[in-house]
Amino acid sequence: MPPRSHHVSRIGAAVAAFLMLTAGATVATTGTASASASASASASPGSTVADIVELLPLSTSKDRRIVDSQGRDMLLRGANVNSLGEYWQGVPKLDPTIPVSEADWERMAAHGFSVIRLLITWSRVEPTRGTIDQGYLDEVDAYVRSAAEHGMYSVIDMHQDAYSAFIFTTDPADCPDGTTPAKGWDGAPAWATLTDGLSTCLTNGERNSSPAVNRAWNHFYDNTDGIRDRFVATWGAVAKRFAGRSEVAGFDVLNEPENPKPAGELAPTYNEFLAETIGSIRAAQANAPFGQLILIEPALPAGDQSRGLVIPDPAAVNLDTTNVVASVHNYSESIENGFTIEGLNEVVDGLTTVIGVPNWGGEYGFWDTGPETLVKARRYATDEDRLAWGGAWWQWRQSCGDPHTLQWIDGKVVSPAGVEVHLNKQECPANIDLGPNDAFLDILGRGYPRATPGRITELRSDPDTGFLSMAATAPKPGGELVVWTPTTADSTHPVETRNLINVAETEVPGGRLITATVGSAGDYRLWVGPVDEAPAAPASPSGPAPTSGPSAPSAPPSGPASTPSAPTPSNTSATGRASVPLPPKFTG
Known part of the structure; x- marks a missing residue:
């Protein structure tokens, strides 16, 4: 998640120095076909997304795509949900999280979400060493079922x-000059938090920079007292609980793991840790009819950028990458990291090409709705479409008691006055629900193909007009295409197709689901709105100049996506007072 401060983002300087050694590759080509058809509107008022879509088991393909059991190209798009995480409660009267309501689930579905990234916490799964809290997993199960009832997969993170949550400063007077008191956060249970009594004070303001946090990470990787073994076993218990559940897309091994030592020293240990954890998950699924996706992340030198980034290397530990997915968090231009949005995406695409796995953006996001920010958010959407990637926005809603919001001020932990701007808004410190953030939801909820027979070759979707253009190629006829559009069946948004038959539109809350069958092997297309069979070439991405390897363009993309086309939402709260967006400091 994003923090609230001015540090260099996790994938920042270290990425510039390391990842740019790999050249990126795009996946956008065009395709046409001969047969032409218009959609027959078969509106069914009262239908829901879950009435139309089936959450089939997911896997990875040899060409680095996430696919379902019918071989369809799957785009998983939605948001992070932190309601079940156990965060440090720095202000006793403010809960760090807010439960998801039925209205929330309905609103997610009405914006076309096909997935949630559901946060869970080791400290709640195994609060007592060796004992898995099945009651907590019941809570996780209930969220998974609720998401599925609204047509959404869950990635359990x-x-x-x-x-x-058990490393924090109790008395800021204990912090020497040049250091600052630390908040607690979330993750390991108290019994697995070994700090050797070192200082909790931050040496550079970054939340991982205290000696205590650094020591705790080293003890974890070194498996002191078997704590890493317990983490691996805990994942086995979670995977066993959800084995054979197709509505669970997969498991994210560990969010934004820290690198507490030089990358060259940690890399062998980190790769072994990933292999052990993935082995535990796969063993728990051995008797299931299918395996689930397993998402892995780089180890980030957030506390000290000089340590370098640790990129997972499955080959180093003979790890089979079947169903393994990279999950890189691209906060470029929302938190400074030296990259453009498009530039980092290109680096990630090149890196995952070398490793041989797909990428899924487990976190990204922005925290104000000013005109410049909305331009960036639209650019992120445009590039996500260009690459035909999925991802999860950080985040659905953030409590005023979340550590991301809380600050040490004048020797006390407080929730500053202002507005937490996420996909929903909260006025702080009173935790007043200000409702949905339409400026962001309209971008995230733009039209896209949920399930595509064959492979997507082109995707362009305009969140302002609702216009959509997609092309794909299928190896055989008969597969079912499923497309979400937030538009109604009107004269401005007709559905036109090439090489698709049995085209049908179903009204659902928030928009329509369009289904169609591939008429014959080869290319096919679908438009919502004007037919445009000759799109402009995508803009070139850009990023920081690499220290070695191929050069990167320096100019950001231009065109319609670079200019705001909607009025800026007001920053006036429900109480009528002018409100100030609270600045982000840390990623999720």
């Missing part, structure tokens, strides 16, 4: 920030 073992979340942490700054290692644990």
Whole structure:
């Protein structure tokens, strides 16, 4: 998640120095076909997304795509949900999280979500060493079922920030000059938080920079007292609970793991840790009819950028990458990291090409709705479409008691006055629900193909007009295409197709689901709105100049996506007072 301060983002300087050694590759080509058809509107008022879509088992393909059991190209798009995480409660009267309501689930579905990234916390899964809290997993199960009832997969994410909720400063007077008191965060249980009594004070303001957090990470990787073994076993218990559940897309091994030592020293240990955890998950699924996706992330030198980034290397530990997915969090231009949005995406695409796995953006997001920010958010959407990637916005809603919001001020932990701007808004410190953030939801909820027979070759979707253009190619006829559009069946948004038959539109809350069958093997197309068979070439991405390897363009993309086309939402709260967006400091 994003923090609230001015540090260099996790994938920042270290990425510039390391990742740019790999050249990126795009996946956008065009396709046409001969047969032409218009959609027959078969509106069914009262239908829901879950009435139309089936959450089939997911896997990875040899060409680095996430596919379902019918081989369809799947785009998983939605948001992070942190309601079940166990965060440090720095202000006793403010809960760090807010439960998801039925209205929330309905609103997610009405914006076309096909997935949630569901945060869980080791400290709640195994609060007592060796004992799995099945009651907590019941809560997780209930969220998974609720998401599925609204047509959404769940990616279960073992979340942490700054290692644990149990490392925090109690008396800021204990912090030497040049250091600052630390908040607690989330992650490991108290019994697995080994700090050797070192200082909790931050040496550079970044939440992982305290000696205590650094020591706790080293003990974890070194498997002191078997704590890493317990983490691996805990994942086995979670995977066993959800084995054979197709509505669970997969498991994110560990959110934004920290690198507490030089990358060259940690890399062998980190790769072994990933292999052990993935082995535990796969063993728990051995008797299931299918395996689920397993998402892995780089180890980030957030506390000290000089340590370098640790990129997972499955080959180093003979790890089979079947169903393994990279999950890189692209906060470029929302938190400074030296990259453009498009530039980092290109780097990630090149890196995952080398490793041989797909990428899914487990976190990204912005925290104000000013004109410049909305331009960036639209650019992110445009590039996500260009690459035909999925991802999860950080985040659905953030409590005023979340550590991301809380600050040490004048020797006390407080929730500053202002507005937490996420996909929903909260006025702080009173935790007043200001309702949905339409400026962001309209961008995230733009039209896209949920399930595509064959492979997507082109995707362009305009969140302002609702216009959509997609092309794909299928190896055989007969597969079913499923497309979400937030538009109604009107004269401005007709559905036109090439090489698709049995085209049908179903009204659902928030828009329509369009289904169609591929008429014959080869290319096919679908438009919502004007037919445009000759799109302009995508803009070139840009990023920081690499220290070695191929050069990167320096100019950001231009065109319609670079200019705001909607009025800026007001920053006036429900109480009528002018409100100030609270600045982000840390990623999720």
